[in-house]
Amino acid sequence: MPDTPTAPPAPLTLSVASADGHQAELSLWRGSSARPGLLWLPALGVPARKYRHFATALAERGCAVALHEWRGHESSNRRAGRRSDWGYAELLGDIAASRTALAQAGHATRWLIGGHSLGAQLAALALTQAPQDYAGYIIVGSGQPWWRGFPGVHKLGLLAAIAGFRSLGALCGHFPGDRIGFGGREARGVMRDWARSAWSGDYRPQRVTADLEHALRQLTQPALALSLASDSYAPRGSLQHLLAKLPQLRLSQIELGDAAFAGGKAGHFDWMRDPLPVVRPLMDWIDRLEG
Structure with a gap:
C-alpha cells in the first residue's frame, strides 16, 4: 500500500481510572481507516508524550494509536515513594483500565497491543490476561532482561544492576532512575519485579497469582518483532529469550540496521526521534494482517 500520509485529527485525552484509585490520561489519535x-x-521511565512523533506518523497513515501513561509519571496521580509503592501487578491493572477506557470511547472495534522495551514485555503479560481483547502483538526494541541473554561484559553490568537497583530502592524508598540515568523515578516494587525477571529469566512478579510463563506459551496471536541493530539494551539474545516464551505466536521478525535511520544509528532510543523506519514496516504488517 503506498505511503501517503494525511494530517490526522488532534488527539483526544481520555481519563483512565484503575480499581485502586490510580488515575492517568490516555492520549488517543483517531485513525481514518478501518484498521x-x-x-x-x-x-521504563519514559513519559507517553515522548512517543507523540511515532503516534502521529501512524495516525497519518490511518492507524488509531493510544499512548498509555505509566503509573508514577506525568499525568499519573501517583509518585513513587516510601509510602507509595507498586509493582508489575498494579501496572497490569492499569493497562486493563486503559483498554476499558478505549472500549468506552468506542472509536475502534479491534485493538493491537505493543510496546517499547519494558512496554513490550508488559504488553505480552497483559495479553495473557485478556487475549480476546487484542488482535495482535507488536514488539519494538525489546527483549527479556535475563542476564544470560546479554553478550560479554554486559552480563557483569546486568548482574551489578540486579543487586544495585534493589539496594537503591530500599535506601531511597523509591528507585532514583532519574538521577542515575536508567529509567525514571520508579517504585521499589517495579524494580524488584524487574530484578527478579533479570535474574531468573522468568516472569513471576509479586501479587500475580496466574502462571504467566504457562500463559505466554498459549498465546497464538499474529505478532511483529522489530529489533534495532545497535540496541545495547535489547540485544539479539535478549529478544530471542522473550520470543522463546511465545512459541505459538504467528511471528514476523525484522531487524532494522543503522543505515535505515537518518542519524545513522538504530539504537534503543534513537528511533523515537526518527520513527518512520519503524512505522513503515509496522504499517506494512498491519496491512498484511488485514489482507
Missing part, C-alpha cells in the same frame, strides 16, 4: 488501533506501552 485495528494500537495500544502502545512506553519504555
